[in-house]
Amino acid sequence: MILTRNYKFRLYPNEVQEKKLQNNLAVCRWVYNKFVEHAKNGFVSRNDCNYYLTELKQAESWLYNYHSKMLQAVSTQIDGSQKAIMELSKKGHKTGQLRFCRYSDYRTFTYNQTGYKFEQCGKHRYLHLSKIGHIEIRLHREIPANSKIKQVIVTKSKSRKWFACITLDIQEPLIPKKIFCKCVGIDVGIKSFTYDSDDNHTPNPRNLQKMLKPLARIQRKVSRRKKGSNNRLKAILHMQRVHEKISNKRKDFQHKLSTQYARNNDVVFIERLEKTNMMKNHRLAQSIADASWGSFVQKLEYKCRMLVQVPARNTTIDCSRCGNTVPKSLAVRIHKCNKCGLTSDRDYNASINILQKGLKIFNHDKLPQELRKVTLVENPNGSMKQEEIIQFVG
Ligand SMILES: [Zn+2]
Incomplete structure (x- = not known):
């Protein structure tokens, strides 16, 4: 049986890395708000968002400096929010439109499937994020050996601490206690x-x-x-x-x-x-x-x-x-x-x-x-x- 588990670890970025992380948040928020604007006149699917993203990239070449999967994850997010709104309005709730996100409210970005790696150097453990670098991470519990990392969500808490939420698929033999x-x-x-x-x-x-x-x-x-x-x-x-x-x-x-x-x-x-x-x-x-x-x-x-x-x-x-x-x-x-x-x-x-x-x-x-x-x-x-x-x- 495959279990999905989430582990949350604290990250300790240095000053340069923190700036980069913050920069990534800002870019994701920028893309998010572009999508919100794009979705103003009705539902936009994830594929549409991704097409729009390629267009954006052609117009704004600096977007190539960021991990592409991370930007695509934003379209998944928009897709999810739109569907949630539709669900609610189907059930008869009063719903509004998607809103632009404020600087202080946007605090996560996602690396899905690629772009992350765990490394060890002496006593220290590092999470390597593509286009950001090796960030020190405190693994307060071991990641099971028979597991596969599906995605890494980087979060900034309100008190400006950084965390990595790691989604794992763990192979576990199921022994049902009867x-x-x-x-x-x-x-x-x-x-x-x-x-x-x-x-x-x-x-x-x-x-x-x-x-x-x-x-x-x-x-x-x-x-x-x-x-x-x-x-x-x-x-x-x-x-x-x-x-x-x-x-x-x-x-x-x-x-x-x-x-x-x-x-x-x-x-x-x-x-x-x-x-x-x-x-x-x-x-x-x-x-x-x-x-x-x-x-x-x-x-x-x-x-x-x-x-x-x-x-x-x-x-x-x-x-x-x-x-x-x-x-x-x-x-x-x-x-x-x-x-x-x-x-x-x-x-x-x-x-x-x-x-x-x-x-x-x-x-x-x-x-x-x-x-x-x-x-x-x-x-x-x-x-x-x-x-x-x-x-x-x-
Ligand atoms: Zn009694």
């Missing part, structure tokens, strides 16, 4: 980021909340500086660094937690999140955006052997032992059932509900203690729709 033994239900929340049916909970790191004060300070600083001045630029760069730090902390936390769940469990059940509804609560909107459960679920999705999203309806108010409905506001942290007498943490109760609902999707329904004996069998076809391919055996 037996699912360990299942877990996860409830996500604001107080505890996750509370699972094994009674483990992880407190919410509140990365944004902790940084609000320094952020406000730096934002004030930016607004006090004169527009267009160097000092304002410096302050903006500082602000971007703070934002990047927050988002890095969030990613780090979510990666560690999701990896832990994926390693220790065969099947993970999680509630299906209705984010747009949740964001309507103005008091909680910031906390919800900060927690960003969506990206957590995304990480679980590609790490877990099997992830099942369960409808979230009534998971917090139903009693996990007897099914009695116990309505409670957000402030009530303890679930107390007056029918069967069950007293537990509110989120723990919810996670067990999620687990039970999830198992019902698999056509069976047992208490969590007995789950360890349960055997579910995966369809050898290995398709992704859980409900269809799993059948209860033991």
Whole structure:
């Protein structure tokens, strides 16, 4: 089986190389904006874009100084954006036209199939990009030997760091593990980021909340500086660094937690999140955006052997032992059932509900203690729709 993976490595260009990289971005943006102008009167296919590119090259011979595949990748990009817009308008959304891209918004270019090479010189590793040169790269993980590099995407972050995203095709012998033994239900929340049916909970790191004060300070600083001045630029760069730090902390936390769940469990059940509804609560909107459960679920999705999203309806108010409905506001942290007498943490109760609902999707329904004996069998076809391919055996 061939797996496609993306690895992201930090690049350390020297001053000359950084200028060249920046120059490449500028050229790609120039071509992009030419295409946008070209596509003004309706859809332009990728081939049309490429024809137009050859015309452009004849008129502007300096374009030959840049890697041709990189420029062609821009037409792929335009093609994709146009198709995305058409998709949206087909679905009845209100759509506009493609817009010209600002200097500060254009921050990636792509080397597809050719023009890149990895080289080693002593301790240092280099990424060789055609027409740019050998750029020092930190390979914090090894590139698998049985893999083929499909493309390299060079990105500049807002705080002016350079990265290379490498797309790999990895040949991997598929050994399907047929037996699912360990299942877990996860409830996500604001107080505890996750509370699972094994009674483990992880407190919410509140990365944004902790940084609000320094952020406000730096934002004030930016607004006090004169527009267009160097000092304002410096302050903006500082602000971007703070934002990047927050988002890095969030990613780090979510990666560690999701990896832990994926390693220790065969099947993970999680509630299906209705984010747009949740964001309507103005008091909680910031906390919800900060927690960003969506990206957590995304990480679980590609790490877990099997992830099942369960409808979230009534998971917090139903009693996990007897099914009695116990309505409670957000402030009530303890679930107390007056029918069967069950007293537990509110989120723990919810996670067990999620687990039970999830198992019902698999056509069976047992208490969590007995789950360890349960055997579910995966369809050898290995398709992704859980409900269809799993059948209860033991
Ligand atoms: Zn009860």
